[in-house]
Amino acid sequence: MQGDDQERFEDYLELEQFIEELQAGHAAHPPAELTPEKANIYRMAALFRSASPDAAELRPEFAAELHARLEEEIQQRQKKRERPKLLPFLYRKQGSSGREADRDNGRSNVSRRALLAGGAAVAASLVVGAGLMHEVDQATSKPSATNSGTTIQWDEQLIADGQPTTWHFVTTLAELGDKVVRFATDTIVGYLTFDDTKGDPDEGKLVAMSAACTHMGCIVQWNSAEQRFVCPCHNGLFTEYGEPDPRSPVRYLSALPRLRTKVENGNIYVEVPTGGPSTAKPPRLNHQS
Amino acid sequence: MGTLHGKSARKEPAIAGSGQDSVDVQEFQKFYQEHLGQIYRYVYSRVGNREEAEDLTSQIFIKAVRGIDRERGALSMQHWLFQVARTTIADYWRVHYRVSVSSLDELLETGWEGPAEEAVTLESVRPEERVRRILQALPEHYREVLTCRFLLNLSIRDTAQKMGLTEANVKVLQFRALKRAADLESVVTG
Numbered sequence: 001m002q003g004d005d006q007e008r009f010e011d012y013l014e015l016e017q018f019i020e021e022l023q024a025g026h027a028a029h030p031p032a033e034l035t036p037e038k039a040n041i042y043r044m045a046a047l048f049r050s051a052s053p054d055a056a057e058l059r060p061e062f063a064a065e066l067h068a069r070l071e072e073e074i075q076q077r078q079k080k081r082e083r084p085k086l087l088p089f090l091y092r093k094q095g096s097s098g099r100e101a102d103r104d105n106g107r108s109n110v111s112r113r114a115l116l117a118g119g120a121a122v123a124a125s126l127v128v129g130a131g132l133m134h135e136v137d138q139a140t141s142k143p144s145a146t147n148s149g150t151t152i153q154w155d156e157q158l159i160a161d162g163q164p165t166t167w168h169f170v171t172t173l174a175e176l177g178d179k180v181v182r183f184a185t186d187t188i189v190g191y192l193t194f195d196d197t198k199g200d201p202d203e204g205k206l207v208a209m210s211a212a213c214t215h216m217g218c219i220v221q222w223n224s225a226e227q228r229f230v231c232p233c234h235n236g237l238f239t240e241y242g243e244p245d246p247r248s249p250v251r252y253l254s255a256l257p258r259l260r261t262k263v264e265n266g267n268i269y270v271e272v273p274t275g276g277p278s279t280a281k282p283p284r285l286n287h288q289s
Numbered sequence: 290m291g292t293l294h295g296k297s298a299r300k301e302p303a304i305a306g307s308g309q310d311s312v313d314v315q316e317f318q319k320f321y322q323e324h325l326g327q328i329y330r331y332v333y334s335r336v337g338n339r340e341e342a343e344d345l346t347s348q349i350f351i352k353a354v355r356g357i358d359r360e361r362g363a364l365s366m367q368h369w370l371f372q373v374a375r376t377t378i379a380d381y382w383r384v385h386y387r388v389s390v391s392s393l394d395e396l397l398e399t400g401w402e403g404p405a406e407e408a409v410t411l412e413s414v415r416p417e418e419r420v421r422r423i424l425q426a427l428p429e430h431y432r433e434v435l436t437c438r439f440l441l442n443l444s445i446r447d448t449a450q451k452m453g454l455t456e457a458n459v460k461v462l463q464f465r466a467l468k469r470a471a472d473l474e475s476v477v478t479g
Contacts, residue, residue, distance in 0.1 A: 040471035046337030048439035051420035056339035
């Protein structure tokens with residue numbers, strides 16, 4: 001038989017494992033680095049599985065859930081007709097003048113949209129019903145009193161104007177060093193680091209970003225050995241500054257949305273969305289190197 | 290802004306270009322109901338399991354909705370949805386292929402607007418029908434092993450018993466049967 005000499009015993013076993021996973025109704029992945037010919041064999045297994053009487057029909061719950069998400073997405077867009085772009089964080093590099101114009105248009109809840117867009121998993125990073133942080137209240141209430149403070153402007157992608165925000169204290173410049181620090185508020189999980197890469201456009205600046213993977217919203221984890229953020233759901237990779245890593249197995253990722261930061265007296269604050277009024281909780285903070 | 294209707298006879302909500310947005314919720318609802326099943330079946334036939342089929346179907350519709358106003362020219366929504374579906378599946382499979390496939394992002398970055406005239410379709414033949422045709426075209430022992438494993442959902446052991454083979458033989462046979470099926474696919478399903 002043609003091509004028989006290229007078959008290995010392992011090929012049969014690997015395929016059988018794949019078929020067994022499909023029969024069990026599980027998500028199944030072929031071995032990596034298949035030749036196109038072998039990949040076709042796996043594609044065919046998926047096709048045959050879809051013709052099985054056990055194949056999963058479209059669940060009405062799923063249809064309703066997705067419908068609700070899309071409807072919300074479209075309604076948000078209807079309100080923003082004047083806005084040419086739907087997802088500002090996909091266009092992070094756009095000029096600051098455009099951003100100011102956006103601000104004047106009073107665009108609303110982008111982060112709400114991001115929540116809907118990313119699916120249920122995003123809820124883990126944007127918890128509704130947040131409390132204000134004590135010290136951050138103080139920080140925001142006296143903006144003019146900080147003559148030694150410098151405010152670093154970032155393109156904002158996650159937070160819409162009009163959405164209530166607060167400045168969340170994360171750490172100090174001295175503490176941060178070149179580490180990556182994770183922070184969590186009641187509304188968002190994120191990472192803060194310092195861009196010390198020579199020649200980088202953002203060299204010498206603080207980088208604060210949401211930890212919600214731009215693929216499906218799972219919370220990415222910092223891998224210090226690899227110097228990469230890794231998404232636990234589909235192994236998507238982001239660089240230490242939240243850019244999609246070219247080596248990522250998930251190739252259609254956009255960058256992690258950034259958050260604005262400011263430094264006052266050596267203390268680093270990140271602008272985070274607030275939720276509804278609720279009782280204040282102490283900030284959770286843990287350092288990762 | 291004018292609208293462009295694809296070759297499909299189906300009435301389609303139109304998408305205006307130039308950053309304007311002519312999709313309203315009601316139109317979309319109808320469009321969604323008409324196409325969800327089709328997209329889901331298409332995706333399912335590519336991944337063979339519900340979890341990923343739902344995940345990818347969601348991605349496709351969300352990308353389609355978001356991508357609409359990134360289109361420069363007028364483009365039918367169905368045309369765009371199918372294109373997103375195909376590139377999303379290509380992205381999914383490219384991880385496992387060595388050959389490179391254009392990803393959706395690459396297409397968008399380069400300002401891809403799609404073939405203006407050529408109708409974009411997914412398979413017109415339903416997965417069950419495609420499988421039936423492939424089975425018919427296969428030699429008897431291949432047809433039998435695939436029927437046992439996929440249509441009857443038999444285990445390796447039961448299949449071996451039924452066919453009077455060893456389990457090792459069944460594993461080899463199903464591998465070759467799927468390989469042959471892949472060769473036949475385009476021939477019998479167009």
